[in-house]
Amino acid sequence: MARVCQITGKRPQVGNNVSHSNNKTKRRFLPNLQKKRFYIPEENKWVTLKVSTSAIRTINKNGISSVLKKAVENGYLVY
Template sequence: MARRCPLTGKGIQSGHNVSHANNKTKRRFMPNLQQASLVSDALGGVVHIRLSVNALRTVEHNGGIDAYLLGIADTRLSDDARRLKKRIEKALAKQQKAA
């Protein structure tokens, strides 16, 4: 499982621990990834996705996972997020056709 957020692309960064004597040792900065359950109106259920807390805040700010994915370009999303976006678009098209 990659330590990368599928929505924002946040991943591992590297840097140094710096001591008081200015000794530098390598370290890794890990993204704050959390398992989240987001409600999708288009899919009619819950979507389980592992994303960063920053992405979770952005999704909630934009009005949910459906609105966020429909409003962002495909090139900025990971493959898993693109598949989810296609499922949402397909479900919305089906609902439009039925109405």
């Protein structure tokens, strides 16, 4: 599976490693993704999602149902 958050759509970003002598080489900044199970009480089932830690905080704040609905609207999640 790709390194993409299923809720926010965060992806790896590209940047440079900069050495002491100011040499620049390409590198990737990876999102902090976690595999996490969430319980959806309306459907009485568990769902496993690959989400960033900021998405976990959003789910805790707003609730899994509203966050899933918004992710489907934005096209990040096929549910």
